[in-house]
Amino acid sequence: xxxxxxxxxxxxxxxxxxxxxxxxxxxxxxxxxxxxxxxxxxxxxxxxxxxxxxxxxxxxxxxxxxxxxxxxxxxxxxxxxxxxxxxxxxxxxxxxxxxxxxxxxxxxxxxxxxxxxxxxxxxxxxxxxxxxxxxxxxxxxxxxxxxxxxxxxxxxxxxxxxxxxxxxxxxxxxxxxxxxxxxxxxxxxxxxxxxxxxxxxxxxxxxxxxxxxxxxxxxxxxxxxxxxxxxxxxxxxxxxxxxxxxxxxxxxxxxxxxxxxxxxxxxxxxxxxxxxxxxxxxxxxxxxxxxxxxxxxxxxxxxxxxxxxxxxxxxxxxxxxxxxxxxxxxxxxxxxxxxxxxxxxxxxxxxxxxxxxxxxxxxx
Amino acid sequence: xxxxxxxxxxxxxxxxxxxxxxxxxxxxxxxxxxxxxxxxxxxxxxxxxxxxxxxxxxxxxxxxxxxxxxxxxxxxxxxxxxxxxxxxxxxxxxxxxxxxxxxxxxxxxxxxxxxxxxxxxxxxxxxxxxxxxxxxxxxxxxxxxxxxxxxxxxxxxxxxxxxxxxxxxxxxxxxxxxxxxx
Numbered sequence: 001x002x003x004x005x006x007x008x009x010x011x012x013x014x015x016x017x018x019x020x021x022x023x024x025x026x027x028x029x030x031x032x033x034x035x036x037x038x039x040x041x042x043x044x045x046x047x048x049x050x051x052x053x054x055x056x057x058x059x060x061x062x063x064x065x066x067x068x069x070x071x072x073x074x075x076x077x078x079x080x081x082x083x084x085x086x087x088x089x090x091x092x093x094x095x096x097x098x099x100x101x102x103x104x105x106x107x108x109x110x111x112x113x114x115x116x117x118x119x120x121x122x123x124x125x126x127x128x129x130x131x132x133x134x135x136x137x138x139x140x141x142x143x144x145x146x147x148x149x150x151x152x153x154x155x156x157x158x159x160x161x162x163x164x165x166x167x168x169x170x171x172x173x174x175x176x177x178x179x180x181x182x183x184x185x186x187x188x189x190x191x192x193x194x195x196x197x198x199x200x201x202x203x204x205x206x207x208x209x210x211x212x213x214x215x216x217x218x219x220x221x222x223x224x225x226x227x228x229x230x231x232x233x234x235x236x237x238x239x240x241x242x243x244x245x246x247x248x249x250x251x252x253x254x255x256x257x258x259x260x261x262x263x264x265x266x267x268x269x270x271x272x273x274x275x276x277x278x279x280x281x282x283x284x285x286x287x288x289x290x291x292x293x294x295x296x297x298x299x300x301x302x303x304x305x306x307x308x309x310x311x312x313x314x315x316x317x318x319x320x321x322x323x324x325x326x327x328x329x330x331x332x333x334x335x336x337x338x339x340x341x342x343x344x345x346x347x348x349x350x351x352x353x354x355x356x357x358x359x360x361x362x363x364x
Numbered sequence: 365x366x367x368x369x370x371x372x373x374x375x376x377x378x379x380x381x382x383x384x385x386x387x388x389x390x391x392x393x394x395x396x397x398x399x400x401x402x403x404x405x406x407x408x409x410x411x412x413x414x415x416x417x418x419x420x421x422x423x424x425x426x427x428x429x430x431x432x433x434x435x436x437x438x439x440x441x442x443x444x445x446x447x448x449x450x451x452x453x454x455x456x457x458x459x460x461x462x463x464x465x466x467x468x469x470x471x472x473x474x475x476x477x478x479x480x481x482x483x484x485x486x487x488x489x490x491x492x493x494x495x496x497x498x499x500x501x502x503x504x505x506x507x508x509x510x511x512x513x514x515x516x517x518x519x520x521x522x523x524x525x526x527x528x529x530x531x532x533x534x535x536x537x538x539x540x541x542x543x544x545x546x
Contacts, residue, residue: 038396043404326388 010128014110017128021109025267026071032267032321034067039325045070081256086156089253093155098254098261101148105268107141112275113202115285115306118297125202126302134201135187138276139180142231145269146172149233149240149250152262156253164249167332168233168240174339175230175237181347182223185354186213186280192358205284209292214281219350221281223343228273230339233266235324239332274316278309285309412496417481419497420472421519422512423490425527429460430516431491434467438483438492446476447483462533470512474500493522 030045037044045067053069054060063069085091111134113125131137146169153165190207191198214221230237240249251262278284285305286292295301330338377383403410412418422432434451452468454461483492497518502508510518 035396038400039392041395041398041401043400043402322389322392323385326392327385 014128017109017114018106021106021268021271022264023071024271025264026075028267028271028317029074029263030067030071031317032324033070035318035321036325039322048073075260078256078260083257084255086158086253088157090155090157093151094253095258097148097152097155098258098265099148100151101145101265102261102268104141104145104148105265105272107144108138108272109268109275111137111201112272112279113205113284114275114309115302116295117299117302123297125205126306127202130200130202132197133199135183135199135204135280138201139176139183142269142273143172143176145231148262148265152254153250156250158253160252161250164240164252168250171230171233171237171239171335171339174336175227175343178223178339178343178347179227179231181344181351182220182227183280184347184351185217185220188351188354188358189213189217193362201279205279205286208283208286210290212281212283212286212289215289217281217350217354219346220354221277223347223350224281225277226338226343228277229320229323230335232269232273232320234270234320236327236330237335238324238329239335270320271313271317274313274320275309277316278312282312412498416496416498417479417494419474419479419500419510419518420477420483420492420494420515421497422470422515423493423519423522424516425524426521427530428521429463429529430466431489431524432467432470433463433465433489433491434470435465435488437486437488441482441486442477443480443482444476444478446473446478447471448473460529462536463529467512470515472510472515474508474510475505489528490522490524490526493519495519 034044046065048067048069049060049064050069050072053063056063085094110128111131113127113130115126116123117126118124149168149172150165153161153163153168156162156165186204187198190204192207195203195207197203229235233240251259254262283289283292285295285308287294287308295304422430424430434449436449436451439445439447439449448469448471449467450469451465454463454466479494481494484494495518500508
């Protein structure tokens with residue numbers, strides 16, 4: 001009976017986190033459309049109205065102008081559109097591929113701490129699964145995201161998706177190396193003597209009580225940021241789905257709901273990637289570099305930590321969108337050259353430098 | 365004389381491309397707060413330049429007379445044959461009896477019209493004008509075949525510089541009065 005209650009409560013907790021993440025994805029789509037249109041001197045979607053909300057006096061017009069109901073309209077469109085499966089695809093893998101993408105993106109968010117809560121025992125992280133190998137889990141599961149793209153490209157049985165899948169797989173596995181090596185200085189810092197479990201993401205956030213890691217490990221942060229852009233297939237590393245040369249890339253042959261899945265999976269991956277960056281380098285829910293804990297130790301404080309964490313994640317999602325509409329796309333050979341010739345040696349040199357630094361000053 | 369463009373080698377920071385990226389980011393960020401170029405249709409309408417070829421309409425002159433005399437020149441010149449005219453007679457006791465002809469039925473099928481303006485060019489009475497009507501809707505095909513009433517409603521009144529029928533009537537009266545002996 002205790003076990004049943006425990007399971008039900010945790011299931012509700014997980015459902016809540018997933019619902020929040022999915023609605024953030026939907027609104028990330030809206031944010032992309034609005035922000036990209038503002039950058040391009042136009043107004044984004046500003047006409048969708050809900051039957052009731054539209055008649056509120058002031059709020060109704062504001063909500064319509066910022067396109068508040070647009071994600072619901074988009075979601076309904078994807079649900080009701082006819083899902084055409086072309087005759088020449090391998091049906092099982094064709095249906096499996098978007099699921100793999102979404103699963104990889106959603107699984108990563110199970111180990112991300114997003115706030116704190118306090119009780120008589122002290123402070124605990126708000127996290128779905130407080131794994132002691134959190135960092136390794138994040139790296140491993142995001143590597144599984146490659147399978148979704150590759151499978152989509154191969155199962156679509158057509159030239160454009162095939163090229164998109166090949167390019168995507170090459171790009172993703174190249175940048176995972178640089179990503180892992182760039183995280184080693186973080187691991188060095190978080191496994192200093194006295195820490196119980198160095199890979200636990202909660203302890204990594206706790207170790208940023210003083211200076212945030214992005215401030216005194218800027219090269220690691222920069223390399224990791226570039227690799228996150230490459231991992232989420234986001235411009236300037238957009239070749240897998242480059243609309244100008246590959247029609248749709250790996251999701252050319254995908255119709256309404258499966259395309260919606262890929263779309264949502266890309267934005268979920270983006271949000272989770274931003275959240276990982278915030279946790280690892282930007283101090284998670286710590287308020288400012290010198291002032292980690294001004295939060296009151298009660299449920300309101302928990303809500304404030306979650307809100308501050310989400311504010312940082314939202315800033316990074318905005319940064320992703322901002323970079324997308326500023327930079328041109330890399331060519332395939334430029335991507336490979338950057339990944340292997342520039343980022344990997346830079347990350348290794350950075351790691352070596354921090355090794356020397358920690359050897360010389362072991363008492364930090 | 366060829367102008368030699370000096371390409372200075374990039375400095376260390378410039379080769380990382382980070383300063384250029386940040387410069388680009390600043391430009392796009394500033395652009396986010398500039399005035400938007402979007403025209404919010406249907407609240408704001410675009411400005412239609414003069415001479416715009418919209419939907420064809422029939423006009424009346426400032427005295428209220430319908431100008432079309434059903435000569436059927438527009439029907440012959442229309443490339444997709446969108447115009448169908450049934451000519452009719454003006455009764456002898458009407459005030460405009462000197463004009464002699466007026467259309468009994470005048471149908472323009474807007475689903476065929478290509479807005480070329482040839483009917484406006486060829487009309488000898490300056491009766492058919494392509495005005496600035498650019499959005500036509502209808503809930504059935506029948507609604508998009510504009511009949512004579514609809515065409516005159518859309519056309520309205522245009523100022524007339526010639527008044528040729530009034531001048532003709534005045535010249536005939538003058539001729540009748542002055543040459544009454546024959």
